[in-house]
Amino acid sequence: MKSRILAAVSVAAVAAAALTGCSGGTGSSGGDSGALTFMFRGSDAEKAAYTAAIEQFEKDHDVDVKIIMTTADEYSTKLKAAIAGKQIPDVFYIDPGSVQAYVRSGIIRDITDTVESTVDLDNVWDFGVDSYRYDGKTMGKGAVYAMPKDVGPFSFGYNKTMFEKAGIPLPDADKPYTWDEFVDVAKKLTQDTDGDGKLDQWGTGLNVVWNLPAFVWSNGADWLNADRTKVTVDTPEFAEALQFFADLQNVDGVTPSSTEAATLDTYKRWMKGEIGFFPVGPWDVPTYEKLDFDWDLIPYPAGSTGKPATYTGTLGIAVSAATKNPDLATQLAIYLSTDKTAQQSLVDAGVQIPNLKDMASDWVSSSTLPPNNKQEFLDIVEDYGRGLPATTTYSAEWYDEFFKNIQPVLDGKQTAADYLAEVQPRMQKLLDKANADAGIG
C-alpha cells in the first residue's frame, strides 16, 4: 500500500516537473563586458545575411558578438526563459505588441538619444521607428525602444495571365476597385475552364486573420477607439465589412467552396494559377518569382472611405536594459537596422524591402524581377498601411478573442452583426484587463 502511494506520488511528480520545468536556460549571459549577444529568429537567408554583417561589426568595433538563432515558434518561449533566468541577451528581436510590457517591466532600454544623434531618421520609414515609440501611455509617440528589423507591407496581388485569358481589363494600380467592382470581376474570374461541370478557377480566397483588417479599415471601422480604451467592433461599418468578407464565399461564391480558412489550400491554388486575387508580402516574392504566370500588385479594394487599407507588419531590434555594454549594444541594433551592406544582403535574399528610403527607391526603379509595381509596397509603408490592432496594446489576448469563434460567420451560419454584438463584451473585458496591467485607465 505504502509503496504504491509512493509510486503514484513519484509518477505524478515527474509529470508535474515535466510541465512546470519546461523552460530551460537557453539565454546566454550578457555578463562579459567584452562581448555582446544577439538573439533573433528567422530563416537561413536572414542568418547568412546577419552573420556576414555582424562579422563586419565585430571587426569595426573589436568586439565579439555571439549569435543565438531560434525558430519562429520557439523564439518567445526561449526569450521569456532567458528573461526569467536573468540571462537577457544584449540585443534581441521584439515585436511592437510586446513593447509596453517590456518597457514597464524594465527589460528594454530607451535608445532615443543614440538613435536621434546617429541615425538619419528622415531616411528610415516613419512606420518602422514609430512602431517602437512609447510615451508611457500611447504607442507611436515618445521615446524609441527599438529599431525596425524590417517593415512588412501586406499587399494585394492579381494573376495577370488569368485576366488576359478571360479578356478582363487589367486593374488600375492607382485606382482601387470598389467592393462592388471587386465582386463583379471576381465573379467573372470564377469559372469552370475545362468544362467538366466543376469550378476550377476562383476570383479569390482570403484568410480572415490577415485580410479582414484591409476591409474593415477601408470601410471606416476599426477594432479600437483612438485612445484604445474601447472595443469598437459592434459598429454598422464593421459589421458591413465582416459580412462582405463572409459573403465572398457564401453569397457571391467567388472563393473555393471548402470551409478552409487557413489558406493552405488557397495559397497552393494561387500558386497553381487557379486564384485571381491573393495577398502578397515581401517575404512571398522569392517564391512567387518562380510562378509560371504573370502577376502584379494592386491596392486592396476600397470600402466606403474610397481609400485602400491594409496592415504593415514589423519586427524590431531592442537593447536590454541590463546590458553591461549599452553603447555598443545600441550601436549594434542601429547597425543591423540601417547598415547599407546588411540591408542589401537581406533585400537580395528577397526576405524584405529596404529599411532605408533611398535604397528602397533604387530597388523599385532598378530591379527587373516581378512584381512590376513594387511601388505598391512602398505606398503601403509610407501611406496607407497600419499596424495590426494588437500591436498598440499591452497584450494581444483581446484581439485573438475576436477570431476564436468566428468560424460560423465565415460559414454563413451566423450574421456578422450578431456575432460582433456577442463578441464585443468579451473583447472589452480582456482589453480592460490588458489596460489595467499596462497601468492605463
Add this chain to the structure above:
Amino acid sequence: MSTTAVRRSRLHRREHLTAAAFIAVPVIGFLIFIAYPLAFAVYASFTKWNGLTDPVFNGVDNYVQMWNDPYFWQVMGNTVFMMIGIPIGLLLSLLLALALNRKMRGTTFFRTVYYIPVISSLAAVAILWQWAYNGDFGLVNQVLAFFGIDGPDWLQNAATAKPAIIIMSVWKGLGYSMLLYLAALQSVPRHLYEAAAIDGAGALAQFRHITLPMLRPVTFFLVVTSIIGGAQIFIEINIMTPTGGPEFSTASIVWYIWQKAFNYLEMGYATAMSVVLGVLVFIVTAIQFQLNRRSQFSIE
C-alpha cells in the same frame, strides 16, 4: 574483529563518505531540478506574474480566476474528450499484438511498420497529418472519396477537429502499446494454456481467463502512462491547430497554459493551472493504483 571495531575504522568512515557522495548526486539533482521548481511553481501560482518582472503575491486570485474562466473549463473538457483515444488505442493494439503473435509469414515486417510512427518525430508526424486532413487535397478525403464519401475539412470544422486529433494520436501510439502487449503475450507461461486445455477450456475461455489477466500489469502501465501523457497533449495541437482549432475545439489544457504563459503575459495564472493539472494527474494516478491493488492476484 568485532563489528564495533569495524564501525570505528577509518576505512569504514571513508567508505561511508564515498557512499554519501554517490547518494548526494541524485539527491541534489532531485532537490534542484524537481523539488525546487515544484515548490517555486506552487508559490508562483499565488502570484501575479507576467514572466518579465518578479512575481507579486496576490493570494488565491489566480484560482478564483480559473474557476470563473469559461475557457479553462472548455480546454479541460477538450483534453478529457481527446482521451477517448486511449481505450480505442489499447483495444486496437491488443488485437494487433494478438494477430502478430501468431506464427505466420511477414510478422516482423508488420511489427516494424506499426512501430515506425512511434519513433518518428511527433512534430513531423503532425505536419504530415495536417496535410492528410486537408479538405480538398488531403489523403484522408481521397480515400473516403474512393468509397463515395464526401469527407469534411477535418481540422477546420468544430465537429471533426477533435476526432481528427484522436485518430492521429491513436495511429501514433499504436506501435508502442502493441510492442508491449506482444512482449507480455510471449512471456505468458505455456504451461498455463496446457493445463487449461487439459481442463477442457476452449480458445475463448483461455483468452479470458489466462491471457487477459496475465496482460493486466501491461494494461495498467499503459493506462497510467497514457492518461498522464494525454493530460499533457500539446505538440500535435500546436502544430495542427495553431489557434486552438475552430471555436477553440482542440485547445488542450497544456496548450492553453502555454498560450497564457508565453503569449499573454500571465505566467502566474498559467502556473496556477499547471499546479491544478499536476494535482489532478496525481489524484487520478493514485485512484488507478488503488483500483489496481484491489483487483490484483498472484499465481503461486
